[in-house]
Amino acid sequence: MEIQGHTNQTITILQKRKRKPLGVGKVILYTFMAIIGFLQIFPLLWLFNYSLLKSGDFFGDTIFQLPSPPQWGNYVSAFTQGNVLPYFFNSVLVTFVSVALTAFVSILLAYAFTRMKWRFSALFMNIILLGMMIPIHATLLPNFIIFNEIGLLNSYWALILPYTAFNIPISMFIVTGFMETIPRSIEEAAVIDGASIWKILFKIIFPITKPAIATISVVNFINCWNEFIMAYTFNTMDQFKTLPFSIVQFVGQYSSNYGAQFAVMSLIAIPSIIMYLIFTDEINKGLMAGSVKG
Amino acid sequence: MNQLMSDKRTIFFLVAPGSLILISMIIFPIGMSIYYGFTDWGGIGDYNFVGLENFKNIIFNDEIFSTSLINALLLTVATILIQHPIAIFLSILITHCGRWEKVLRTILFIPAIISIVVTAKLWASIYNPQYGLLNNVLESIGLSALKQDWLGNPDIAIWSIIVVTMWQGFGYAFLLYYAGLKGVPDELYEAAKIDGANPFQLYLQVVIPLLAPMMRVAVIIAVIACLKQMEVVYLMTGGGPGNSTQLLGNYLYQTAFSSAQYGYGNAISVLFVIVVLIITVVLNKFLKRDVGEY
Numbered sequence: 065m066e067i068q069g070h071t072n073q074t075i076t077i078l079q080k081r082k083r084k085p086l087g088v089g090k091v092i093l094y095t096f097m098a099i100i101g102f103l104q105i106f107p108l109l110w111l112f113n114y115s116l117l118k119s120g121d122f123f124g125d126t127i128f129q130l131p132s133p134p135q136w137g138n139y140v141s142a143f144t145q146g147n148v149l150p151y152f153f154n155s156v157l158v159t160f161v162s163v164a165l166t167a168f169v170s171i172l173l174a175y176a177f178t179r180m181k182w183r184f185s186a187l188f189m190n191i192i193l194l195g196m197m198i199p200i201h202a203t204l205l206p207n208f209i210i211f212n213e214i215g216l217l218n219s220y221w222a223l224i225l226p227y228t229a230f231n232i233p234i235s236m237f238i239v240t241g242f243m244e245t246i247p248r249s250i251e252e253a254a255v256i257d258g259a260s261i262w263k264i265l266f267k268i269i270f271p272i273t274k275p276a277i278a279t280i281s282v283v284n285f286i287n288c289w290n291e292f293i294m295a296y297t298f299n300t301m302d303q304f305k306t307l308p309f310s311i312v313q314f315v316g317q318y319s320s321n322y323g324a325q326f327a328v329m330s331l332i333a334i335p336s337i338i339m340y341l342i343f344t345d346e347i348n349k350g351l352m353a354g355s356v357k358g
Numbered sequence: 359m360n361q362l363m364s365d366k367r368t369i370f371f372l373v374a375p376g377s378l379i380l381i382s383m384i385i386f387p388i389g390m391s392i393y394y395g396f397t398d399w400g401g402i403g404d405y406n407f408v409g410l411e412n413f414k415n416i417i418f419n420d421e422i423f424s425t426s427l428i429n430a431l432l433l434t435v436a437t438i439l440i441q442h443p444i445a446i447f448l449s450i451l452i453t454h455c456g457r458w459e460k461v462l463r464t465i466l467f468i469p470a471i472i473s474i475v476v477t478a479k480l481w482a483s484i485y486n487p488q489y490g491l492l493n494n495v496l497e498s499i500g501l502s503a504l505k506q507d508w509l510g511n512p513d514i515a516i517w518s519i520i521v522v523t524m525w526q527g528f529g530y531a532f533l534l535y536y537a538g539l540k541g542v543p544d545e546l547y548e549a550a551k552i553d554g555a556n557p558f559q560l561y562l563q564v565v566i567p568l569l570a571p572m573m574r575v576a577v578i579i580a581v582i583a584c585l586k587q588m589e590v591v592y593l594m595t596g597g598g599p600g601n602s603t604q605l606l607g608n609y610l611y612q613t614a615f616s617s618a619q620y621g622y623g624n625a626i627s628v629l630f631v632i633v634v635l636i637i638t639v640v641l642n643k644f645l646k647r648d649v650g651e652y
Contacts, residue, residue, distance in 0.1 A: 122489040169376040176372035181364040201607035202627040205614040206387035229383030290473035308475040
């Protein structure tokens with residue numbers, strides 16, 4: 065269906081192009097859109113540009129300065145002064161465990177809601193979906209008190225568990241939608257062969273569900289990678305801080321090293337941008353699926 | 359088959375992991391918030407039950423709370439009246455951009471996937487009175503009279519914040535309307551053209567009314583996102599100058615963690631959740647109008 069739609073579109077475009085090479089309207093449209101696109105992306109270009117400047121050059125009056133020579137040293141300073149490397153490692157660890165845990169738990173839930181027959185199935189699912197509306201910030205204080213009480217502050221779990229919790233509702237929703245489209249006859253055959261539910265789930269359903277898993281994992285990756293306020297609140301020891309914290313690090317003695325600050329910001333932004341460029345369609349699909357629910 | 363699918367033990371093990379995480383990370387903390395919201399707890403030591411005192415104070419006497427609500431409302435209204443029309447307009451234009459469509463779509467969306475910390479710090483630099491991009495641009499186009507301290511002026515600061523949240527959130531609104539447009543069947547365009555509609559009539563009278571369901575979704579998402587907005591303010595102004603940019607999430611954070619008013623802070627948390635839930639439900643009911651099938 066999608067492929068067909070795409071071909072149709074290509075055909076219409078081809079036909080149009082044959083008819084008129086490039087009208088005045090199109091030129092205006094393209095110019096206008098190019099300007100809009102440029103304006104939208106300009107703050108980021110400015111960020112990358114300034115991340116290669118000497119801190120002293122920040123105070124010129126020009127908008128865009130060609131760095132001569134590019135100060136790659138800023139990125140080196142980012143690693144040394146901004147503590148980027150250990151924080152980067154923490155971010156990777158926390159993000160990957162959260163993403164994997166969310167995917168695993170969401171598959172189990174989705175299977176229970178789409179296939180298993182039990183009384184409170186619909187009610188339960190609605191309660192979980194309600195979780196989408198709860199603001200993270202409302203749980204900051206109580207969770208801080210709880211974590212403090214049970215000694216969970218300053219640990220990887222202090223981030224992995226709440227990240228997973230807040231990603232479950234939407235992930236479960238997407239996987240459920242996908243599982244509903246899988247024909248039951250496949251499982252029926254497996255049941256006749258004497259397979260258990262667990263075997264069916266992991267050997268048959270899981271491989272088919274992979275596209276949905278990919279979608280939720282990419283979206284959750286970006287959510288976890290970018291998360292700031294919980295990481296900032298629950299983990300105050302250097303050992304467990306995540307990457308967004310390294311910007312806040314630049315107060316006090318390094319606060320005038322603007323070049324390195326901009327380099328740190330670039331380093332945080334780049335993985336998300338790369339993820340988006342590689343998985344554009346998955347991310348768009350994931351965000352759309354979440355929003356249509358409302 | 360039926361017996362296997364309603365096996366209570368299996369269902370339990372499918373549902374338990376997800377439920378456990380959600381209960382311990384979201385439901386129980388919110389419950390705890392409600393409990394402490396009725397106390398005067400200061401973080402350490404004993405506390406007394408004060409009944410509805412906290413809630414009464416917040417609603418009737420707390421000016422910062424009402425400022426926060428008004429700011430959130432302003433943010434919401436500005437987003438819907440400014441960002442959304444632009445998003446609709448650009449999503450219409452972009453469908454005419456042929457092979458540039460995908461590139462433009464990606465560029466317009468990129469700010470939305472960048473960490474809020476980077477966005478906040480980046481824009482704080484753009485607004486910076488010493489080396490900021492904005493003042494430099496104004497100077498270079500001869501508008502140096504407009505130069506100022508964008509985040510330091512209490513009359514303007516909230517608008518500076520609104521611009522940032524609009525830039526960051528633009529991608530989501532755009533993506534929703536774009537998907538809505540893609541859902542309008544081609545035959546409708548053809549039919550309208552055959553009936554002699556010009557492009558303006560086509561969009562104003564045929565296509566935009568068909569976007570209504572998507573608008574409902576987009577507006578609800580925007581309202582929730584605006585109410586939950588916090589990190590931008592926390593990182594850029596801390597709610598200042600003089601609480602002029604205060605938002606609920608940030609006020610809650612300051613009360614709880616800077617002034618250690620745990621009882622009062624928890625009461626704000628609870629009201630925060632209630633406000634978000636009520637507005638979501640009301641909007642859902644209010645905006646749910648039947649749109650003809652197409």
